[in-house]
Amino acid sequence: MAMIWPTSSIASDFFSLSALKMADEKPLASLHYIKSTDNIFLAYRPYIPTNANAVLIFFHGGGAHSGLSYNHLGIGLRDNFNIAVYMPDIRGHGSSEGARGDAPNKEQVWADINTIIQQARHRYPQLPIYVGGHSSGAGLALNYSNWSQRENIDGYVFLAPYFGYKSETNLDDENNRVAFSDVNTLKFILNSVSFGLLAGHDKAVMFNFPEQVLKNNPEIVTFNTVNMSNALTPSEPAKQIANLTRFGLWIGENDEAFDAQKVTRFADTNSTQVNNEIKLLKDDTHFSIILSGAEYIGRYIQESISE
Numbered sequence: 001m002a003m004i005w006p007t008s009s010i011a012s013d014f015f016s017l018s019a020l021k022m023a024d025e026k027p028l029a030s031l032h033y034i035k036s037t038d039n040i041f042l043a044y045r046p047y048i049p050t051n052a053n054a055v056l057i058f059f060h061g062g063g064a065h066s067g068l069s070y071n072h073l074g075i076g077l078r079d080n081f082n083i084a085v086y087m088p089d090i091r092g093h094g095s096s097e098g099a100r101g102d103a104p105n106k107e108q109v110w111a112d113i114n115t116i117i118q119q120a121r122h123r124y125p126q127l128p129i130y131v132g133g134h135s136s137g138a139g140l141a142l143n144y145s146n147w148s149q150r151e152n153i154d155g156y157v158f159l160a161p162y163f164g165y166k167s168e169t170n171l172d173d174e175n176n177r178v179a180f181s182d183v184n185t186l187k188f189i190l191n192s193v194s195f196g197l198l199a200g201h202d203k204a205v206m207f208n209f210p211e212q213v214l215k216n217n218p219e220i221v222t223f224n225t226v227n228m229s230n231a232l233t234p235s236e237p238a239k240q241i242a243n244l245t246r247f248g249l250w251i252g253e254n255d256e257a258f259d260a261q262k263v264t265r266f267a268d269t270n271s272t273q274v275n276n277e278i279k280l281l282k283d284d285t286h287f288s289i290i291l292s293g294a295e296y297i298g299r300y301i302q303e304s305i306s307e
Contacts, residue, residue: 020069020287020288020290020291023072023291026071026072026075027071028045028067028071029045029046029071029074029087030045031043031044031045032044032045032046034115034116034119036091036108036111036112036115037108037111037112037114037115038104038111040091040096040097040098041097042088042089042091042096042112042115042116043066043088043089043094043095043096044066044086044088044089044116044119045066045067045071045074045086045087046084046085046086046087047071047074047075047077047078047084047085047086047087048078048084049078049079049082049083049084050082051082052082052083052084052124052127053081053082053083053127053302053305054081054082054083054084054127054128054129054130054154054301054302055083055084055085055120055121055124055127055128055129055130056077056083056084056085056086056129056130056131056132056157057086057088057116057117057120057129057131058070058073058085058086058087058131058132058133058134058137058157059087059088059090059133059134059137059138059141060087060089060090060093060094060133060134060137061133061134061135061136061137061162062135062136062162062181062205062207062224062232063093063101063207063209063220063221063222063223063224064093064094064220065089065093065094065095065219065220066087066088066089066094067094067095067219068217069287069290069291070134070290072290072291072294073085073087073290073293073294073297074087075294076293076294076295076298077294077297077298080294080295080298081294081298081299081301081302083301084120084124086116086119086120088112088113088116090109090112090137090140090228091108091109091112092221092228093219093221094219095219099201100221100223101203101222101223101224101225101228102201102224102225102227102228103227103228103231104227105227106227106228106230106231107147107149107231108231109140109228109231109232110143110144110147110149110150110231111149113131113140113144113150113151114149114151117129117131117151117153128154128155128301128304128305129152129154130153130154130155130156130157130301131144131145131153131156131157132156132157132158132159132297133158133159134159134160134161134289134290134293135159135160135162135257135286136162136232136233137232138158138159138160138161138162138163139161139162139163139164139232139233139234140232141156141157142156142158142161142163142234142237142240142241142244143231143232143233143234143235143240145240145243145244146235146236146240146243154246154304154305155245155246155247155248155301155304156246156247156248157247157248157249157297157300157301158247158248158249158250158267159250159251159289159290159293159297160251160252160255160257160258160286160289161249161251161258162232162257162258163234163241163263163266164234164235164237165233166235166236166237166238167234167238167262167266168262168266169258169259169263169266170258170259170262171258171259172259180207180208180257181205181206181207182205182206182208183204183205183206184202184203184204184205184206187199187202187203187204187226188204188226188229188230191226191230199226200225200226200227201225201226202225202226203223203224203225204223204224204225204226204229205223205224205229206222206223207220207221207222207223207224209222237266237270238266238270239270241266241267241270241271242270242271242272243272244271244272244276245273246273246275246276246304247271247276247277248276248277248278248279248296248297248300248301249263249264249267249276249277249278250277250279250289250293250297251263251264251279251280251281251284252280252281252282252283252284252286252288252289253280253281253282253283253284254283254284254285255284255285255286255289256285256286257286258286261280264278264279264280275304275307277296277300279296281296
């Protein structure tokens with residue numbers, strides 16, 4: 001049975017979760033495991049159609065894992081669009097091994113994406129492969145797109161994307177901003193001035209999950225270290241967006257984590273290709289977009305592969 005984001009009044013102080021609460025219950029794909037290049041086991045949930053015509057590797061958001069409502073996305077893409085969806089738990093999250101919320105370095109997190117892609121490509125050697133994510137999972141995908149050792153990818157998809165502080169896409173009004181995390185800036189400075197030698201494994205981003213949320217979902221990770229955060233936070237988002245040859249981006253008008261207008265404007269300003277899709281979705285929130293996202297991602301991928 002799939003777990004959903006808890007919908008207590010406390011949790012609602014962070015995000016609107018009513019859509020997830022009202023959503024039909026859907027089965028959760030079983031966990032599979034594959035060994036990473038540094039010999040830990042990475043967990044992923046595959047949603048495999050009978051006759052796949054494309055593959056999507058899709059990453060969860062900060063502190064989360066593939067078992068938190070993302071099955072709605074996987075099932076929708078599998079059943080309605082014949083897209084094979086691989087949903088990994090980022091190392092140190094969910095059922096993947098590794099120190100919680102940590103990584104040896106940012107490059108190892110990106111190498112893990114290669115590992116999952118290679119697994120999918122072994123099964124589907126002729127199919128186009130897309131990479132994407134929700135929230136900071138989208139930030140991870142964008143960082144990966146600019147890595148020199150990445151696999152060949154046909155396109156990227158971003159749901160309610162976290163493009164990092166350099167994108168300046170946070171909400172302006174402090175009263176409206178979701179106080180979901182606290183950042184220890186000094187840890188990042190120490191890591192930077194030491195050229196990565198210091199503070200890499202220190203807790204640097206703390207997620208303010210309510211106590212009841214953590215009690216109900218013990219696999220949620222409450223922090224990211226400097227190394228993990230650097231893997232998920234786009235280093236040069238404007239340049240990275242400009243370098244993408246094909247991507248789709250969708251964010252809800254009522255997103256509580258980011259300024260949706262700023263996100264779409266940032267992507268549109270820096271996009272250099274006419275075939276990219278950037279859309280603001282009426283009524284959707286940071287988490288309800290997980291429920292509606294299959295329709296937008298599926299149509300976008302189908303149109304892309306038919307060109």
